[in-house]
Amino acid sequence: MNDLAIVNGKIFDGFNSYKANIYVKDGKISAVSSRVLDAAEIYDADGFYIFPGLIDPHVHFALNLGKYRSADDFESGSRGAAFGGVTTFVDFLDPITEDSEIDENFSRRSELASSSHVDYSFHMTIAHPNIAPEKLIRRTLALGLNSIKCFTTYSLSDRMTGDGYIFELLKSSKDLGVVITFHAENDPIVIHRNSVIEKHLPKDLPFLHPYESEAEAVSRIGTFARLTNGQAYIVHNSSGRSIQLLKEYGIPPNLRLETCPQYMTLDDSKYEGNSDEVAIHTLVPPLRSEFDLQLMRKYFTDGIFSTVGTDHCPFTKKEKIENMNDYDSMPNGIGGIETSFSILYTFFVNKGLIPLNSLVRMQSVNVANIFGLTHKGRVVPGADADIAIFDPTKEWEVSIDSLHTNSDYTPYEGMKLKGKFVSTVVRGDFVVKNGKFIDKSKGKFIERKPVFWNDIKKYNDYGGE
Numbered sequence: 110m111n112d113l114a115i116v117n118g119k120i121f122d123g124f125n126s127y128k129a130n131i132y133v134k135d136g137k138i139s140a141v142s143s144r145v146l147d148a149a150e151i152y153d154a155d156g157f158y159i160f161p162g163l164i165d166p167h168v169h170f171a172l173n174l175g176k177y178r179s180a181d182d183f184e185s186g187s188r189g190a191a192f193g194g195v196t197t198f199v200d201f202l203d204p205i206t207e208d209s210e211i212d213e214n215f216s217r218r219s220e221l222a223s224s225s226h227v228d229y230s231f232h233m234t235i236a237h238p239n240i241a242p243e244k245l246i247r248r249t250l251a252l253g254l255n256s257i258k259c260f261t262t263y264s265l266s267d268r269m270t271g272d273g274y275i276f277e278l279l280k281s282s283k284d285l286g287v288v289i290t291f292h293a294e295n296d297p298i299v300i301h302r303n304s305v306i307e308k309h310l311p312k313d314l315p316f317l318h319p320y321e322s323e324a325e326a327v328s329r330i331g332t333f334a335r336l337t338n339g340q341a342y343i344v345h346n347s348s349g350r351s352i353q354l355l356k357e358y359g360i361p362p363n364l365r366l367e368t369c370p371q372y373m374t375l376d377d378s379k380y381e382g383n384s385d386e387v388a389i390h391t392l393v394p395p396l397r398s399e400f401d402l403q404l405m406r407k408y409f410t411d412g413i414f415s416t417v418g419t420d421h422c423p424f425t426k427k428e429k430i431e432n433m434n435d436y437d438s439m440p441n442g443i444g445g446i447e448t449s450f451s452i453l454y455t456f457f458v459n460k461g462l463i464p465l466n467s468l469v470r471m472q473s474v475n476v477a478n479i480f481g482l483t484h485k486g487r488v489v490p491g492a493d494a495d496i497a498i499f500d501p502t503k504e505w506e507v508s509i510d511s512l513h514t515n516s517d518y519t520p521y522e523g524m525k526l527k528g529k530f531v532s533t534v535v536r537g538d539f540v541v542k543n544g545k546f547i548d549k550s551k552g553k554f555i556e557r558k559p560v561f562w563n564d565i566k567k568y569n570d571y572g573g574e
């Protein structure tokens with residue numbers, strides 16, 4: 110006898126779409142079949158679309174910035190995630206320099222994450238480690254993590270990893286089975302721009318972090334990836350012109366690109382004037398020009414991006430606005446995990462620009478493949494029963510009152526969307542059921558084994574990305 114049957118829905122698995130019933134037993138998918146089988150609970154998904162649970166590769170819950178902490182902790186963040194169809198997310202450890210910091214850092218973040226309602230993992234994060242690159246990779250893998258995040262900038266706050274270290278990491282990455290992920294900006298450009306204006310205001314953000322800085326670093330990482338054959342991944346690509354440059358040089362197949370919904374929908378007109386509106390849209394990389402935005406949309410439509418992350422990192426309006434006259438103390442970041450899929454569905458799928466299965470790949474299947482979440486992102490027997498159930502006809506308007514974040518605003522306030530998640534299942538248990546949150550739901554840490562992108566075809570039943 111199965112525990113759960115989700116019947117009459119239309120499945121979009123990232124490649125194909127078909128009507129079938131999904132059966133769940135002991136947290137795993139036991140069958141996907143048009144037959145009617147026994148189950149203790151039957152959920153009628155007639156009229157709904159069914160996706161493998163979404164996976165957000167880029168969130169910052171309970172991010173501690175000293176004076177400020179991001180508004181969503183793992184409890185509220187994962188609640189919002191579930192309402193947005195997300196069944197797994199990957200957060201970050203705090204940046205480390207010494208080997209001795211690693212274990213304590215991992216325990217601290219694990220303890221915080223234990224309140225999550227959906228499944229999770231972490232990216233190892235480094236500053237400028239005093240650890241041999243290979244040893245760092247082995248230490249990372251031993252924790253059940255297979256990705257390492259570096260910053261190519263932020264030397265001013267002591268978080269930058271040098272090119273030499275990055276090159277060595279990339280060289281070892283494909284043999285040892287890790288992914289090296291990058292916040293890509295050119296450090297001297299950022300330092301220079303910071304020194305040019307004496308007093309930094311929120312409206313200066315596009316000047317302080319210009320697209321050229323991203324373009325230079327993204328193409329440098331592209332070059333390193335090509336020359337090392339390493340497994341390279343660039344987070345939060347924001348600028349169409351930086352992708353244009355990368356494309357002209359050729360994007361190597363071992364370089365994967367992530368973007369975020371904010372870089373597909375909002376532009377730098379939010380930074381005009383010096384109003385509260387400017388303060389609440391501070392994030393790095395900043396929103397780009399209308400020209401960049403249009404290019405980003407074109408590249409998104411063309412399939413240049415492998416994944417969508419949200420970089421979910423909201424603060425409250427008050428925390429933003431009290432730094433109106435002092436950008437250097439501004440907590441950067443905005444929220445977006447709950448609205449990501451519906452926004453991109455409305456802007457791209459509903460307009461006929463991309464097939465729905467492409468969005469499912471970017472928000473689930475590809476993330477699972479790239480980050481070695483081998484039991485996630487699949488609607489096949491044996492996979493974890495992580496299911497997102499979506500009503501494609503539901504029309505709604507984003508308002509902060511309709512969301513589940515602890516923040517008190519959303520940059521998407523008033524945006525009219527079509528398509529909304531109604532229910533979300535994590536390993537067979539409902540976290541959201543017909544729009545109601547199931548409080549007792551519990552996520553768990555998902556161990557990630559070494560991942561080898563060349564082998565993706567071997568473990569993906571559908572033959573790779």
Ligand SMILES: [Zn+2]
Nearest residue numbers: 167168169420
């Ligand atoms: Zn981030």
